[in-house]
Structure formats: C-alpha cells, structure tokens
Amino acid sequence: MIRPTLSASSLKPGDKLPAMDQPMTTADLVAYGGATWDWNRLHFDLEYARSLNLPNVVVDGQAFGAVMAKHALAWLGPRAFMTRLSFKMRAMAFAGDTLRAEGEVADVRHAADHAVVVLAQRLKVGDRVCAEATAEVRLPD
C-alpha cells in the first residue's frame, strides 16, 4: 500500500507545508559529506573552521537543497516529481543548528495531462533565514 499523492486540485496558493525540523549535528554533517563524497574539512574539522574565523563546522550549501527537496516530496507523496529547485543562500548554518523547513504553495498550474505546483520554501535557524527556494513539482491531475 503506497501513500496517496496530493492532487493538484486540492491545493491552492497559501496552503502551508507542515514544518519539518532537520537537526544538523557534526555527525549529520559527516554522514552527508560521506554520502556526497565531500571531504572538505570545512564540514567536519572544527580547528580548521575556527582558523577561518567560523564558530563551528559549516553545513554544506547543497545540503540545504537536499533538505528542501526532502521536505517538499515527503508532503506531496510518491507520484510527485520535482522538475525544478532553485535556492539562494541567505546565511550559513553550523553544526549544532536545527534547520526548520517551512513553505507554502505559491501557484498551481494545470496542463493537459498533469499539473505543476509551485512551492515557496525556506530554511531557518531560529529567526535567521539560511536559504530560500522555489520548487516546481509535477503532479498527476
């Protein structure tokens, strides 16, 4: 039994995605670095990060995109297909931070045999916005 996929006709601009918390411990950063072959010391070596005047090791920028894709697709369901994810960095996040993913439906476009839902998403640590994204996801109509 698979989870249902949200239908485009049930969505309207302003609908909110349920918020999702993504803890980013040093161990999480190491796991992500390993999974993406990224051995940049910035993501695990505290002494190295401090030598660059940073308070802690840094969350990989592309991980922000991965978290927003996870957030969107967990909500929309298994038949949703992300066609675009455009994100801008606003601030760094560090080991020990918990990223809160938030978002809402910005637009719903209907085509002949499918629909595209446009999401506005952001990642925050407390009140600090770390990244903002626009995602486009194709849904069966």
Next chain:
Amino acid sequence: MSLLNDELRSWIGREVHFPAREELGRASIRYFALALGDDNPLYVDEDYARAAGYPSVIAPPTLICETCQYAHRAPDRHGYIGHAWELPITGCRLIRAGNDYEFMRPVLPTDRISVTWTLEDIVERKSSRGGTQLFVTSVARYRDAAGALVAVNRETIVYQPLSPSP
C-alpha cells in the same frame, strides 16, 4: 578596483567533462537518504517504488547534482576532491550564492551519469559594503548512458575580496 580582466574573461565558455565511472547504485542512494534522515520508501523499497509507478527505487532528486562523486583525484589541502575551475583570482573568499536545479526524469540506480561543466559567465557587481565582487556562474549538465539530459545544475559562486577596497 576592478576584479574582472581580459584573462578572466577568456575563461568564459570553458568546459570540463567527467565521464561516468560506474552505475549510481542502490547503496549510494540509500546512504544519501540515510544521511538526511529521509525515510521516503521510494529510495529503498523496491516494491513500494514499483507500486508508485517507477521501474525500481529512484534517487532523491538532488543526489546527482552533488559535485564530488564524479571526481577521481586525491583531496586538495582543504580535503576537497570535486570539480573546481582554479580561476586566477587571489585574495578572495568563495561563497555559494545559490543553485538552480532542473530535473528531467527520475534517476535510477542503474543509471550511469556523466557531467559536463561549462563556465557560463563572470560578472562584476558592487557589493553592499562598497567594494566589488565577482559572480561566477557555471552550468553542470548531467547525462545518462544514452546521452539524454537528466538534470541541469546552474550554480553561482561569489568571489568576495577579503579586504574590500572602496
């Protein structure tokens, strides 16, 4: 002070290609999902993925846009093994401005993905602190074994002078 010069402009249009070394593989997909705490069954459960209409498990969309997996070299002094242009710019720090990914189809563990990076543009802009900074935009095009485009990653990196001049 201008950062952009003719030597740098000559880099615009350069390309570098990393051929596929092997199939993406189920282990890579599961590792990525596990690292993100992503329990979406599409990435690990074959029967679930088939029931949802896919030929097998699929990869989380951004996985193939991660740069380092295509490289095959020893880490540099920062530990980095991925693609870098090594532009002749000194005294700057590099900051990721953003990425714009487009995805053409779900990627399968049997896919052999190769990537071609193109240095699309270098633009100089005033920074809010009064100095100038360079915006370097590169495009990575990911193709399958048949040569069909599966994803595009347009990435902008800012080169910011360590001590900005007015």
